[in-house]
Amino acid sequence: MSEPLRVFIADDEAPARERLKALLGDIAAEVPTALAGESANGIETLERLPAAAAHVLLLDIQMPGMSGLEVARHAAGLERPPAVIFVTAHDRHAVEAFELAALDYLLKPVRAQRLAAALKKAAATGPVEPQRLARAAGTAREYFSVTARNRITLVPVREVLYLRAEHKYVTLRTRAGEHLIEESLVHLEREFAGRFVRIHRNCLVARAAIRGFERAAGEADGEPRWEVLLEGVPERLPVSRRQWHAVREAIAEARRG
Amino acid sequence: MASISQNPRADGLPDFRNLGVIARILVAVNMLAFAAALAAYPDLAAAVQAYVRSAALVEPVLIASLAALWLAAPWLAPLPYAAGGVAVLALVALLAAGAHAMLGELAGASLGRTLAFALASAALILAWLRLRERAFSPALAEARLAALQARIRPHFLFNSLNAVLGLMRREPRRAEQVIEDLAELFRALLTDGRSFVRLGDEIALLERYAAIEQLRLGERLRLTWELDAAPVDALLPPLVLQPLLENAVYHGVEPAAGQGEVRVRIERRGERVRAVIENTLAPAPEGAGHPHRHGSGMALENVRERLALFYDAEARLETASADGRYRVEIDIPYRSGAS
Numbered sequence: 141m142s143e144p145l146r147v148f149i150a151d152d153e154a155p156a157r158e159r160l161k162a163l164l165g166d167i168a169a170e171v172p173t174a175l176a177g178e179s180a181n182g183i184e185t186l187e188r189l190p191a192a193a194a195h196v197l198l199l200d201i202q203m204p205g206m207s208g209l210e211v212a213r214h215a216a217g218l219e220r221p222p223a224v225i226f227v228t229a230h231d232r233h234a235v236e237a238f239e240l241a242a243l244d245y246l247l248k249p250v251r252a253q254r255l256a257a258a259l260k261k262a263a264a265t266g267p268v269e270p271q272r273l274a275r276a277a278g279t280a281r282e283y284f285s286v287t288a289r290n291r292i293t294l295v296p297v298r299e300v301l302y303l304r305a306e307h308k309y310v311t312l313r314t315r316a317g318e319h320l321i322e323e324s325l326v327h328l329e330r331e332f333a334g335r336f337v338r339i340h341r342n343c344l345v346a347r348a349a350i351r352g353f354e355r356a357a358g359e360a361d362g363e364p365r366w367e368v369l370l371e372g373v374p375e376r377l378p379v380s381r382r383q384w385h386a387v388r389e390a391i392a393e394a395r396r397g
Numbered sequence: 398m399a400s401i402s403q404n405p406r407a408d409g410l411p412d413f414r415n416l417g418v419i420a421r422i423l424v425a426v427n428m429l430a431f432a433a434a435l436a437a438y439p440d441l442a443a444a445v446q447a448y449v450r451s452a453a454l455v456e457p458v459l460i461a462s463l464a465a466l467w468l469a470a471p472w473l474a475p476l477p478y479a480a481g482g483v484a485v486l487a488l489v490a491l492l493a494a495g496a497h498a499m500l501g502e503l504a505g506a507s508l509g510r511t512l513a514f515a516l517a518s519a520a521l522i523l524a525w526l527r528l529r530e531r532a533f534s535p536a537l538a539e540a541r542l543a544a545l546q547a548r549i550r551p552h553f554l555f556n557s558l559n560a561v562l563g564l565m566r567r568e569p570r571r572a573e574q575v576i577e578d579l580a581e582l583f584r585a586l587l588t589d590g591r592s593f594v595r596l597g598d599e600i601a602l603l604e605r606y607a608a609i610e611q612l613r614l615g616e617r618l619r620l621t622w623e624l625d626a627a628p629v630d631a632l633l634p635p636l637v638l639q640p641l642l643e644n645a646v647y648h649g650v651e652p653a654a655g656q657g658e659v660r661v662r663i664e665r666r667g668e669r670v671r672a673v674i675e676n677t678l679a680p681a682p683e684g685a686g687h688p689h690r691h692g693s694g695m696a697l698e699n700v701r702e703r704l705a706l707f708y709d710a711e712a713r714l715e716t717a718s719a720d721g722r723y724r725v726e727i728d729i730p731y732r733s734g735a736s
Contacts, residue, residue, distance in 0.1 A: 152651075153556065153613045155563030162566055181654060202552075204617075204679070205654040229555035248559040 145263055146176035148194035148222065150185040150211065152203045160198055160227075160250065167256040171263075182206025183294070186214055189222070190290045196262045197222040198246075201234050209234065209277040214285040214292055216270040223262035224273075234276075241276035243268060280331050284312055286319045295319055297335065301349040301370055302377060303328055305342040315372045337390045339368055340380040347394050353379070410473055410481040411526045413466035417709030422463060422522055429518045430455045454506060458496045458515060462489050482523055489519040550643060550696075560613045575612055578605040585636060593707075595734050596663070596670070597629030599638055603661065606639055610646050618650050619658045626664035632734040633670065634707045638663075640696040641674045641725050649676030649723060670731045675724045697725070704729070 147164060151157050157178055164173050176194035179185040182205045189197070197215060201208035212224045226245040228234055238245045244258050283294040299314045305325040312319040329336065329344055336344035349371050356365040356378065366384055367376040379387055411418045434448040435441075465488055466473070473481050493515035497508050506514075557579060564572040585602050607620055642661065650657030660675045697716065704712040704727070713728040 152617075153560060153563075154615055155560035155613065156556070157563070158567065159559060159563030162563070183654070202651070204652050229559060230551040248555050249562050250559070 144172040144174040145259060146193060146195045147173045147259070148176045148178070148185075148189060148192050148197045150179045150182075150197065150203070150208070151200040151227065152180050153200075154180075156200065156227075156248065160255075163250060163252050163255050166252050167259075171256050171259045173259065182208065182211045185211050186285070186292045186294065189215055190218060190287075190292060193220070194222040196259060197224045199224055199226050201226055201228045201231055206282065209237075209273065210281050210283070212268075213270060213273045213277060213281060214283065214294070216267065216273060217285055217287045217292070219287070219290055221267040223265065223267050225258045225262055237276040237278060241272045243272065243276055274331070280335070284319070284321055286312075286321055293319070297332065300346060301373060302343060302345040303336065304344075304377075313373065337387055339377060339383050339387050343377055345370070345377060347391065350391055353388070409478060410476070410485065410523075411530070413463070413470045413473070415709055416711050418526065419463060419467075420710065421526065423459065425522050425525065426455065426459050426518050429521065430514075433514060450505065454496060454500050454511060455514075457500060458489070458493045458511075461492045461496065462519075465492060478527075482520075485523065486516055486519050489515050550647070552647070553643065556613060557609050560609075564612070571612070575609055578608050581605050582609070582639075585639075588635070592635070593632040593732075593734065594635045595629065596627060596631040596633055599633060599635070600624060600627065600629065600663070602636075603638055603642055606642060610650075614646070614650060617653070617656055618646065619656055621658070621660045623660065623662040623664075628665040628670060628731060628733075630733050630735040631665065631670050632732045633729060634703055637700050637703060637727065638672055638674070640700055641672075641727075644696050644725075645674050645676035645723070649679060651679075653677070653679035665731055668731050670729050672727045673724060675722055678718065678721050678723050700727075 149157050149160050151160070157180075161175065164175070167173075177188050177192040179188050180203075182203050185197075185199070185203075186206075197212070199208045199212060203211075208226060208228075212226070215221055215224065224243075226234070226238060226243065227248060227250065228245060229248040235245065235247075237243075244261060246254055246258055281297060283296055284300065286293045286295065295312055295314060299316075301313045301315065303325065304311045304313070308322065309320045310323055310325055310328065312321060325342065325344065329338055332344075335346055335348075337347055339345050345368055351369040351371050353366050354369055354376070356367045356376075358365060361381070363381060365381075366379045368379060368387075369376060413419070430451055431444075431448045434444045434451060438444040438447055466485065469484075469488065473484060476484065490512055493511050494508065497506070497511045501508065501511070557575070561572050561575050561579070564575065582602065582605055611618055611620070638661075642659070645659045646657075649659060657679065658677045660673075662673045662675075664671055697714075701714045704714055708729060711730050713726075715726045715728075717724045717726075
């Protein structure tokens with residue numbers, strides 16, 4: 141017999157967690173498990189998960205603070221991410237998305253046999269690629285996550301002033317400081333199209349953070365060079381010649397609307 | 398027991414004490430009087446003059462008829478439709494003849510013309526109200542069906558069943574209680590929605606529902622009841638309060654990271670019953686991160702529609718959102734079901 145599967149349970153309703161624990165007990169002969177931890181909302185899940193060394197995460201979708209789908213996307217950044225089994229009472233929207241992305245999910249009330257089958261499958265296939273989770277989520281995240289020394293730090297998207305690509309990392313700039321994330325600027329631009337605007341080949345700026353534009357000294361190829369001034373931080377960001385018209389139009393449109 | 402239509406029976410006279418019916422009669426008679434004036438005088442100015450002159454006779458008869466019908470409503474209601482119609486026409490003719498004897502000079506109309514106009518208007522309006530009633534009956538059935546679908550929120554059902562299962566081994570007695578509460582709730586949800594219920598029973602249902610939510614959400618849900626001034630004998634349509642409480646929990650408490658508060662206040666104010674359900678608002682998510690939390694308007698629209706079917710213009714439903722709180726207020730006429 142191999143070592144027991146470490147299962148982490150995330151659900152905001154206490155009786156629902158009780159139920160899952162009872163079922164894990166019932167199927168122990170078929171699928172031996174150990175409880176790796178529990179949590180009652182999305183943020184708490186991400187706080188406790190890194191230290192729990194869980195193989196499988198049983199994750200409720202409708203939780204206060206952060207939806208289960210977003211929790212799964214951040215958990216995927218862990219060094220050893222758990223396999224995720226979503227649990228939902230009734231969420232047609234999510235169920236359709238899971239079917240499309242071929243993600244495993246259980247419907248409440250959960251049956252022991254379905255749970256055993258899902259656990260076996262999860263143990264065999266392991267964690268899901270983040271891209272598939274992103275596709276199932278369909279909407280933009282509310283947080284960026286930085287995983288360092290097996291700890292997940294969450295940075296609210298609305299606090300980010302700009303994103304700048306450097307080598308294989310992207311720097312997130314907030315008023316308080318900087319963070320490095322390992323994502324592609326192209327994907328970020330697509331996910332957060334409404335919030336950030338591209339001003340340069342390597343830079344996206346939050347529309348709401350733009351204070352104005354100023355002409356920089358000198359010219360490039362006989363045309364004036366422009367820089368973006370930001371709310372709350374002193375640095376200026378150069379606007380590339382190619383992006384200048386698009387940026388100016390996007391900002392004017394935002395100001396009008 | 399009163400029923401959902403404006404008639405006490407499916408196929409009777411209109412309810413002459415209903416504000417909506419009274420308003421429709423007022424407007425219709427005046428439109429008919431103006432149409433008659435237009436028919437008699439092709440010139441618009443002359444027609445307006447004739448209409449104003451005729452008003453001296455039309456309005457007193459109209460007001461007197463409405464007053465008489467208001468008083469006679471309890472006796473008219475049990476009559477079969479034909480007999481009731483004849484009684485209404487006789488009453489109107491009598492009042493018209495009386496008014497003509499007193500005011501006929503002023504309006505310059507013959508007794509024959511006066512009676513003919515009064516009887517024709519009364520018959521036309523009766524027929525119109527009956528047609529209207531019939532036209533709306535299938536809508537009643539449909540609205541009831543739509544109401545039923547909106548009221549059983551699958552999210553609530555499956556989560557409650559799951560909670561019972563979670564409770565069953567450790568606290569079997571409490572699990573039993575929850576199933577009893579669920580059964581009671583579903584009995585109310587599945588009964589014919591056409592009869593009025595006593596407020597006392599509706600409050601008991603609210604408490605059953607709240608007990609289930611309390612079990613699921615624990616201390617995240619803080620409920621305050623202010624029911625000391627609630628007239629438990631008052632009659633109201635079934636399940637107009639429960640969906641509002643469910644909405645408050647679903648939108649105010651479930652998505653909140655911390656504690657959410659819901660306050661229920663029901664009171665009688667003179668001849669009106671007022672119910673207020675208030676909840677703290679969960680901080681709105683950035684962007685469209687929670688698509689499943691949309692569509693809040695459905696339960697509300699449903700209750701609004703049913704109030705209109707039961708009370709026509711005599712009920713109010715208002716919503717307001719301020720200072721981090723969302724508030725729904727219902728105001729309906731007080732009718733006692735004590736007898």
